[in-house]
Structure formats: structure tokens, C-alpha cells
Amino acid sequence: xxxxxxxxxxxIWLPILxxxxxxxxxxxxxKLVRPLALGIALAVFALSxxxxxxxxxxxxxxxFQEKAVWIGAFNIHYHLGIDGLSLPLILLTTLIGALxxxxxxxxxxxxxxxxxxxLLLQGxxxxxxxxxxxxxxxxxxxxxxxxxxxxxGIWGGPNRIYATVKFFLFTFFxxxxxxxxxxxxxxxxxxFAVADLHQxxxxxxxxxxxxxxxxxxxxxxxxxxxxxxxxxDAHVEAPxxxxxxxxxxxxxxxxxxxxxxxxxxTPDAAxxxxxxxxxxxxxxxxxxxxxxxxxxxxxxxxxxxxxxxxGFVTLGLFLAFAIARNTGDVAGAxxxxxxxxxxxxxxxxxxxxxxxxxxxxxxxxxxxxISSYGGVANxxxxxxxxxxLFFMANSGLPGTSGFVGEFMVILAAFQxxxxxxxxxxxxxxxxxxxxxxxxxxxxxxxxxxxxxAGLKDLSGREWVLMVILAVFVLGxxxxxxxxxxxxxxxxxxxVEHIMQSKLP
Amino acid sequence: xxxxxFVPVMTLAELQLALxxxxxxxxxxxxxxxxxxxxxxxxxxxxxxxxxxxxxTAILTLRLMMAPxxxxxxxxxxxxxxxxxxxxxxxxxxxxxxxxxxAKHYLRxxxxxxxxxxxxxxxxxxxxxxxISSASLITxxxxxxxxxLSTYALVALDRDSRLGSEAAMKYFILGSxxxxxxxxxxxxxxxATGSLQLAEISASLGGGAGDSMLLTFGLVFIVxxxxxxxxxxxxxxxVPDVYHGAPLPIALFVASVPKxxxxxxxxxxxxxxxxxxxxxxxxxxxxxxxxxxILGNVVxxxxxxxxxxxxxxxxxxxGFMLLGILAGxxxxxxxxxxxxxxxxxxxxxxxxxxxxxxxxxxxxxQLDDFKGLARRNPWHAFLMMMILFSLAGIPVFLGxxxxxxxxxxxxxxxFTWLAVLAVLTAVIGAFYYLRVVKLMYFDDPxxxxxxxxxxxxxxxxxxxxxxxxxxxxxxxxxxxxxxxxFVG
Numbered sequence: 002x003x004x005x006x007x008x009x010x011x012x013i014w015l016p017i018l019x020x021x022x023x024x025x026x027x028x029x030x031x032k033l034v035r036p037l038a039l040g041i042a043l044a045v046f047a048l049s050x051x052x053x054x055x056x057x058x059x060x061x062x063x064x065f066q067e068k069a070v071w072i073g074a075f076n077i078h079y080h081l082g083i084d085g086l087s088l089p090l091i092l093l094t095t096l097i098g099a100l101x102x103x104x105x106x107x108x109x110x111x112x113x114x115x116x117x118x119x120l121l122l123q124g125x126x127x128x129x130x131x132x133x134x135x136x137x138x139x140x141x142x143x144x145x146x147x148x149x150x151x152x153x154g155i156w157g158g159p160n161r162i163y164a165t166v167k168f169f170l171f172t173f174f175x176x177x178x179x180x181x182x183x184x185x186x187x188x189x190x191x192x193f194a195v196a197d198l199h200q201x202x203x204x205x206x207x208x209x210x211x212x213x214x215x216x217x218x219x220x221x222x223x224x225x226x227x228x229x230x231x232x233x234d235a236h237v238e239a240p241x242x243x244x245x246x247x248x249x250x251x252x253x254x255x256x257x258x259x260x261x262x263x264x265x266x267t268p269d270a271a272x273x274x275x276x277x278x279x280x281x282x283x284x285x286x287x288x289x290x291x292x293x294x295x296x297x298x299x300x301x302x303x304x305x306x307x308x309x310x311x312g313f314v315t316l317g318l319f320l321a322f323a324i325a326r327n328t329g330d331v332a333g334a335x336x337x338x339x340x341x342x343x344x345x346x347x348x349x350x351x352x353x354x355x356x357x358x359x360x361x362x363x364x365x366x367x368x369x370x371i372s373s374y375g376g377v378a379n380x381x382x383x384x385x386x387x388x389x390l391f392f393m394a395n396s397g398l399p400g401t402s403g404f405v406g407e408f409m410v411i412l413a414a415f416q417x418x419x420x421x422x423x424x425x426x427x428x429x430x431x432x433x434x435x436x437x438x439x440x441x442x443x444x445x446x447x448x449x450x451x452x453x454a455g456l457k458d459l460s461g462r463e464w465v466l467m468v469i470l471a472v473f474v475l476g477x478x479x480x481x482x483x484x485x486x487x488x489x490x491x492x493x494x495x496v497e498h499i500m501q502s503k504l505p
Numbered sequence: 506x507x508x509x510x511f512v513p514v515m516t517l518a519e520l521q522l523a524l525x526x527x528x529x530x531x532x533x534x535x536x537x538x539x540x541x542x543x544x545x546x547x548x549x550x551x552x553x554x555x556x557x558x559x560x561x562t563a564i565l566t567l568r569l570m571m572a573p574x575x576x577x578x579x580x581x582x583x584x585x586x587x588x589x590x591x592x593x594x595x596x597x598x599x600x601x602x603x604x605x606x607x608a609k610h611y612l613r614x615x616x617x618x619x620x621x622x623x624x625x626x627x628x629x630x631x632x633x634x635x636x637i638s639s640a641s642l643i644t645x646x647x648x649x650x651x652x653x654l655s656t657y658a659l660v661a662l663d664r665d666s667r668l669g670s671e672a673a674m675k676y677f678i679l680g681s682x683x684x685x686x687x688x689x690x691x692x693x694x695x696x697a698t699g700s701l702q703l704a705e706i707s708a709s710l711g712g713g714a715g716d717s718m719l720l721t722f723g724l725v726f727i728v729x730x731x732x733x734x735x736x737x738x739x740x741x742x743x744v745p746d747v748y749h750g751a752p753l754p755i756a757l758f759v760a761s762v763p764k765x766x767x768x769x770x771x772x773x774x775x776x777x778x779x780x781x782x783x784x785x786x787x788x789x790x791x792x793x794x795x796x797x798x799i800l801g802n803v804v805x806x807x808x809x810x811x812x813x814x815x816x817x818x819x820x821x822x823x824g825f826m827l828l829g830i831l832a833g834x835x836x837x838x839x840x841x842x843x844x845x846x847x848x849x850x851x852x853x854x855x856x857x858x859x860x861x862x863x864x865x866x867x868x869x870x871q872l873d874d875f876k877g878l879a880r881r882n883p884w885h886a887f888l889m890m891m892i893l894f895s896l897a898g899i900p901v902f903l904g905x906x907x908x909x910x911x912x913x914x915x916x917x918x919x920f921t922w923l924a925v926l927a928v929l930t931a932v933i934g935a936f937y938y939l940r941v942v943k944l945m946y947f948d949d950p951x952x953x954x955x956x957x958x959x960x961x962x963x964x965x966x967x968x969x970x971x972x973x974x975x976x977x978x979x980x981x982x983x984x985x986x987x988x989x990x991f992v993g
Contacts, residue, residue, distance in 0.1 A: 140900035177928035
């Protein structure tokens with residue numbers, strides 16, 4: 002019964018149409034905007050729970066499929082569906098989407114546009130995770146830029162225009178290569194259906210070019226070193242909600258793209274060039290970890306920490322080939338991919354929580370500089386408890402979600418090469434160093450100045466945000482089984498698929 | 506099938522094929538006369554008459570469109586009625602009607618509300634229609650010149666404006682030169698093939714007849730003429746000056762309807778006539794398209810005058826359109842046609858917003874005039890934002906669907922490097938469109954003066970802006986319409 006509803010379409014279009022509605026009533030009745038936006042976001046979250054309830058984790062097949070002709074002349078379909086790889090990300094999106102609305106409650110400037118932008122963004126992100134037609138995917142992928150561009154540009158910090166234009170152009174630059182690759186695939190296969198593209202045999206030279214084109218698009222999004230430079234700027238200038246959604250969900254789209262497009266469409270090229278991605282990931286993990294250590298701006302520090310942690314995602318996803326070569330154990334090769342996926346979800350919670358925590362401080366003191374703080378734990382004990390938990394989770398403390406993904410990826414890295422594991426392991430050290438050093442400087446010690454002395458502890462609204470995120474961070478950390486089970490079948494299917502050559 | 510030989514008889518059936526053209530000619534002459542007797546304060550009547558004339562012309566064309574899609578030739582094979590032409594014509598009427606509504610507001614505001622605007626525009630449209638329906642070099646040239654001469658005069662509509670007169674003069678001299686070159690090319694073609702009929706030229710090329718040296722020589726001149734009319738690099742010099750110098754509604758006209766004519770010109774000449782020389786003109790178009798993409802997008806960044814910026818953006822868009830044509834396949838032509846229609850709609854909307862922002866007897870031609878528009882006028886700023894994102898080629902707007910089709914056609918023709926170049930220049934181009942969005946949304950307004958426009962203006966602009974979204978999301982209809990023009 003439930004599965005007969007077009008649930009995915011509802012998840013996409015309810016927030017988008019809700020955004021239109023919120024934007025249009027905003028001028029007349031500004032009081033209604035916030036509750037209405039929250040109502041829509043909660044309804045979307047509730048619908049996504051139905052998705053979870055109806056999901057069959059024992060199969061790798063696409064579920065909740067919807068298919069209609071969109072542009073007949075080019076064989077393009079409005080085709081939606083999810084498997085174990087996309088479901089967790091959709092749940093993450095809808096959860097974060099609701100939290101963002103709460104986090105932006107105090108925005109005063111054009112609040113109806115603010116709420117509308119986030120609702121629109123949320124619908125588009127669900128679209129990205131559920132599109133099974135490559136052109137539809139591309140449309141959602143690109144359309145996301147528009148609301149994010151406005152969010153950073155209108156409600157951002159002093160240097161917002163530089164940051165938002167840079168964000169837009171970097172991502173746009175990356176994605177046009179994907180468009181070329183998709184068109185090439187279409188000209189070969191006559192179809193934009195992702196499932197058809199998965200089966201299309203392609204010669205190695207062409208695979209390598211396509212792989213690189215996809216890699217540029219997704220590497221910018223992840224972001225991987227050396228195309229990460231837009232991220233610190235965007236994060237620093239974005240309003241709290243923008244930073245949260247960027248770190249928690251949008252970065253994951255890059256990782257998701259690698260799993261959905263790069264690996265299955267060009268497995269031979271991915272196997273041939275896995276050293277490239279692994280190398281870049283290790284640089285991101287280790288080098289960016291050091292860069293994070295040197296930051297004096299809290300948001301920048303978290304941004305660099307995000308890049309470093311997303312390095313684990315890309316590392317995990319591309320370890321499979323090396324493991325299979327070394328051990329011949331095809332089934333075990335999925336460990337890295339599972340680890341990367343878990344890391345994505347976990348990083349979604351943790352980075353979102355950290356940005357919210359910084360937002361809590363920024364709302365009160367209007368500074369992101371670490372040096373403006375000191376001894377916050379004395380005046381905001383409850384807040385300090387949550388913040389320390391999140392920063393600990395960021396450094397990979399066992400019992401938090403941060404540990405699970407990193408542990409799985411490092412374990413997989415050992416099977417591939419001890420040196421991979423060694424470099425990846427530095428993250429445990431560096432992550433702990435920059436996270437704990439920040440905690441020490443901001444939260445502990447003497448009360449640094451009068452601004453900190455006058456701080457008030459969490460409001461009820463902030464409590465809600467912190468508690469929900471803390472529950473997920475600890476929940477996934479203590480009992481990750483439901484999450485891993487959800488994607489197990491799909492990961493196994495993916496590994497089996499990519500281990501078969503697609504050379505003609 | 507075209508018949509050979511000269512048969513100087515017009516049958517009723519032939520006249521019926523040209524009924525829209527004949528009606529429009531009569532209507533334009535009638536409006537010219539009627540306008541003499543309409544007092545200045547009731548000039549709105551001329552406007553109404555012109556719009557009604559467009560509506561009736563559209564009805565006549567649509568009636569012809571109901572007939573089966575086969576191409577029908579008339580007047581000793583100098584005139585052709587086919588689906589390609591019908592579709593282009595209908596869009597020309599539609600866009601011109603929009604231009605009329607936009608222009609009325611401006612002309613009233615700037616004291617230029619004269620009947621000449623309407624009669625000249627209608628004659629220009631007649632030129633466009635003849636050009637679209639031409640099946641011989643003579644009709645084609647006739648249509649082209651009718652369009653060009655009317656446009657020269659339109660550019661000089663504000664005769665007290667030095668900038669306008671200068672632009673008209675430049676346009677006239679360069680345009681005449683290009684027409685001369687094209688005419689010379691046509692004479693060479695006639696020399697080589699012995700015919701003025703496009704179908705016969707095409708047939709004789711297929712038979713391998715004709716002096717190939719002479720043909721290639723003629724082809725070069727033809728391509729130059731086409732590139733000039735489209736405003737493609739290196740024959741683009743007139744575009745920024747004309748856009749800059751002409752009053753806004755004229756720039757609006759030049760940027761929209763004649764682009765459809767330019768497409769027809771290219772397809773009639775290069776495909777219908779010289780399809781056999783595809784390998785020769787393809788190479789030339791590759792260079793022209795590539796240069797237009799690069800120069801248009803790069804130079805647009807340096808502009809502070811938004812009319813000039815849009816002019817350079819036109820150049821780059823014509824480069825995109827040429828990508829579809831150079832592929833030389835039905836899919837490529839359909840993509841180019843989609844592009845031309847999409848571009849005409851987008852640029853009409855962009856210029857309309859420029860008119861809207863113009864207040865206090867000064868044209869809003871500086872980028873800074875857009876500062877804080879989102880606060881002064883949220884709805885129209887939103888429409889402009891959609892138009893700009895569409896021009897930049899961001900999904901889910903119309904412009905994206907136009908872009909990917911021509912890029913796909915280019916790749917299908919084997920020019921992957923050109924496709925990569927095209928998308929890279931699109932990224933560069935996104936920058937200057939984003940800059941306008943930034944001015945509208947991120948900056949504070951320099952004046953709080955609310956923007957006023959009559960209700961018909963606002964209604965048409967709303968439809969125009971929403972078309973970016975509607976034609977984008979539901980692009981399938983327009984895509985198959987364009988594809989149907991090149992079937993069989």
C-alpha cells in the first residue's frame with residue numbers, strides 16, 4: 002500500500018512546491034513563514050521514514066521506482082529509484098533539512114526567501130540521490146547550485162560574494178565535463194538510463210577519458226585535494242545553515258556520484274587509475290590535516306577537517322581494486338566501499354553538528370576566531386558538553402560514528418597496502434590534535450574576556466538541535482549495524498559489478 | 506518536387522501558400538496609411554492594429570500548418586512552404602508581439618511613440634518571412650534586404666540621438682558591404698551551377714557538375730554573409746555598436762526576431778542549397794563558431810554597459826547555434842533551431858527587464874542600474890534571474906536544454922574538442938551572468954524609486970520569464986516540434 006505512493010516524487014516535489022508557496026506568502030504574512038517551512042520539512046522527514054520502513058535491505062535492486070517519459074526525442078526519462086547506497090543519504094538529507102530550518106529560526110533578512118531556498122535545495126538534493134536517469138541527475142546536480150549561490154551570497158559573511166562566485170564557478174566547471182561524458186555515453190548507447198550505462202561496454206582509452214571527466218566533476222564536489230580551495234571560502238562565508246547543508250549533504254553528492262557513476266560505468270579505468278584517487282585521498286587526509294592544525298578561524302578549521310575526512314571516503318571507495326589484486330578476495334573488497342559510505346553518513350552528522358556548534362557561539366559573540374574565546378565551558382556547561390562530544394567524534398573516538406567509518410577504511414587499507422594504512426592512520430593523530438586543541442582553546446581554561454563571561458547557555462531551540470545530532474552520532478557509533486545492513490546488499494552487488502571487466 | 510524552367514503563371518493555390526505574407530504586406534501598408542490619420546494621443550490604436558495584424562498572420566500560418574508537412578513549392582520554385590518555415594514564422598510573430606508590448610512602454614516614456622516603429626517592424630517581419638520561405642537565391646536576397654533596410658532605419662528611430670545615428674550608419678555601411686559580398690557569392694554560384702533555385706543548385710552539386718574552384722570561392726562569400734548577419738566572429742564588429750546605440754526596444758528587436766531569420770538564412774543556403782559542400786563549409790563554421798564562443802564570452806566580462814555585455818553574449822550564443830548547424834545532420838539542425846528560438850525568447854526577456862529598469866528618461870544601460878533590484882522589485886528580479894541562469898545554461902532552465910542539444914550534435918559530428926571548448930566558454934560566460942544576479946540580489950539598491958510598468962508589459966514579462974522554467978521542464982514538446990521540421 003505504502004510503496005504504491007510515489008514517495009520519491011513526494012520527497013522531491015513537496016519541498017520544492019513548498020518553497021514556492023513559502024516564498025509567495027512571505028511578503029504578506031511573515032509570521033507564518035517559519036512554522037510553515039518547519040511543517041514542510043518535518044512532513045518530508047516523516048515521508049522519508051516511510052521510505053525506510055518500506056525498504057527491503059535484502060536486495061540490491063532499485064526500489065520505489067517511478068518512471069515516465071520526459072523528453073521522448075532523446076530517450077530521457079523521469080526515472081527515480083533507490084537502493085541501499087542512496088537511501089541512507091536521502092534520510093540524512095531530510096533530517097538535516099529539518100534541522101536547518103530550526104537553525105535558521107532567527108534569520109531576519111528576507112526570511113521567506115531563506116526558508117524557500119533551503120526547501121528548494123532539499124528537494125533537489127533528494128532528486129540527485131534518487132535519479133536513475135543520467136540527464137535527470139545532471140539537472141538536479143546543477144540546479145542545486147542556484148539556491149546555494151543565493152544562500153551564501155545573500156545571507157553570508159563580509160566576503161560572501163567572492164566565496165559564492167568561486168563556489169559556483171568551481172562546481173560548474175567540474176560538472177560540464179560530466180555533461181560531455183554523459184553525452185558521449187548517450188551517443189554510444191542511445192540511452193541516458195543509469196542502468197543501461199552500467200552495462201555498456203567501453204574501450205579502455207575511452208573509459209579513462211570518461212573516468213577523468215567524472216572525476217573532475219565529483220572531485221570538485223567532494224572536494225578532493227587539489228580542487229578543494231572553494232570549500233574553506235564557502236564555509237567561512239556561508240550562514241550557519243548553509244555551512245551545515247554544504248558539509249553534511251552536498252559534499253556527499255560527490256562521493257555518491259563516484260559510487261553511482263564512476264565506479265560502475267568505468268570499472269576498468271577506475272582499476273587502472275585507482276592509484277591516482279588513492280594518492281589524492283592520502284594527500285587530503287595527511288596534508289590537509291596539517292593545514293587544519295594551522296587555522297585560527299573555527300569554521301575554516303572544520304572546513305579543512307571536512308576535506309581531510311572526505312579523503313577517507315574517496316580512499317575507501319577506491320581501495321576495492323587494490324584489495325582484490327592483493328588478496329584475491331572479491332567479497333572482502335567491499336569493506337572499503339562500506340567504510341566510505343558509513344564515513345559519509347557519519348561525517349554528515351558530525352560536520353553538521355560542529356558547524357551548528359560554531360553557529361551557536363557566533364550568534365552570541367559574532368566572531369569565528371578561536372582567539373576570541375576561552376573558557377566557554379565555564380559559562381555554557383551544557384553547550385560545552387555537546388560541543389566536546391562532537392569534536393571528539395570528529396577525531397574518531399570509539400563509540401561515536403566517526404570511529405566506525407574510519408576504522409573500516411583503515412582496516413581495508415591494511416589489506417591493500419600497509420603504507421596506505423599508515424598514511425591514513427595519521428588522520429587519527431592529526432584529527433585528534435586539531436579537534437582537541439580547538440576544544441582546549443575555546444572551551445577550557447580561564448574565561449578569556451567579558452564577551453565569554455556574559456554568555457548564556459543553550460536555548461530550547463538549540464537544545465533540540467544538539468540532542469538530535471548527539472543521538473545520531475552516538476547511535477551510529479555504538480550500533481552501526483542497521484546502517485551497514487541497509488547498504489550491504491547494494492555494496493556487494495556494486496563490488497561484483499566493478500570486478501568484471503567492461504572492455505568490449 | 507521543384508520544376509525546371511520558367512513558368513510565369515501564378516495559380517490560386519500558389520497564392521494561398523503565400524497568404525500570410527500577402528496579408529502582412531497589405532496590413533503593413535494599411536497601418537502605414539491609417540497611422541497618418543491617427544492623432545498622436547491615440548497612437549495606442551496603431552499598436553493595437555499591429556498586434557491584430559500579427560494575430561491574423563499567425564492564424565493564416567497556423568491554417569497552412571494543418572496541411573501535411575510536405576514541402577510545397579510555388580511561384581516557379583522560388584518560394585517554399587514547409588514545416589521548418591512555419592514553425593519559425595509562428596515564433597517570429599509571437600516574439601514580435603512581445604516586442605511590441607515591451608516597446609510601447611519605452612516609446613511612451615521616451616517620447617518616441619510613432620507609427621514608424623510599427624510599420625518598419627512589420628516590414629522587417631515580412632522580410633524575415635520571405636527569407637524563411639525562400640527557395641531561390643533571389644527571394645532569399647529580397648527577404649534579407651527587406652529585413653536589413655527596415656532594421657537600419659529602426660536603429661536610427663531616435664533621430665536626435667547621436668549614438669543612434671552613428672550606430673545606424675555603421676550598421677548600414679557594414680551591412681551593405683556584407684550584402685554585397687553575399688550577392689557576389691551568389692553570382693559565383695550561379696556561374697558555377699547555372700541556376701538560382703536552391704534545389705537545382707543542390708542537385709547539380711550532387712551530380713558533380715560545376716567548377717569546384719568557382720564553387721568554393723562562392724561558398725566563402727556566402728559563409729561570410731551568413732556569419733555577418735548572425736554577428737559571428739570575425740564579422741561581429743557591428744553587434745556591440747548597434748546594441749549600444751539603438752534605443753532599447755530596437756536592440757530588443759535586433760536581438761530576437763532576426764536571429765530566427767539568421768538561422769533560416771544559414772539552413773536554406775548551406776543545407777538546402779549547398780548541402781553537397783558540407784565538408785567545405787563545416788571547416789569554416791568550426792573556426793567561426795569557436796572564435797565566437799571564445800571572444801563573445803571573454804570580452805563580455807570586461808563590459809560595464811549591460812547592452813554591450815548582452816551584445817557580446819549574443820555573439821557567443823550565435824557561436825553555440827552554429828555548433829548545431831555545422832554538424833550538418835537533421836539532429837544538428839533541429840538543435841540549432843531550438844537554440845535560435847530559445848535564444849530569441851531569452852534575449853527578449855532580458856532586454857524587457859532593461860526597459861523596466863529605465864526610469865527618469867534615462868536608459869538603464871549600466872550594470873550598476875541593477876543594484877538591489879531584488880529589493881525594489883522582487884518579482885521582476887526573480888524573472889530576470891531565471892533569464893540570466895537560462896542564458897548561462899544552468900538546468901533546469903530553457904537555455905540548458907538548448908545548449909546540451911547543440912553540444913550533443915557537435916559530438917555526434919565528431920568534434921569532441923569543440924564541445925569541450927564550448928562548455929568551457931560557457932563556464933566563463935556564467936561569470937558575467939552571475940555578476941548581474943549578484944548586483945540584483947546581493948547589493949543594496951542605489952535608489953528606492955519603485956519601478957512602474959503598465960499591466961500588459963508586466964503580464965508579458967511574467968509569461969516570458971516563466972517560459973524559462975516551463976519550456977525547460979517541459980522541453981520535450983519544443984524539442985519534438987523542432988525535430989519534426991527536419992524529418993524526411
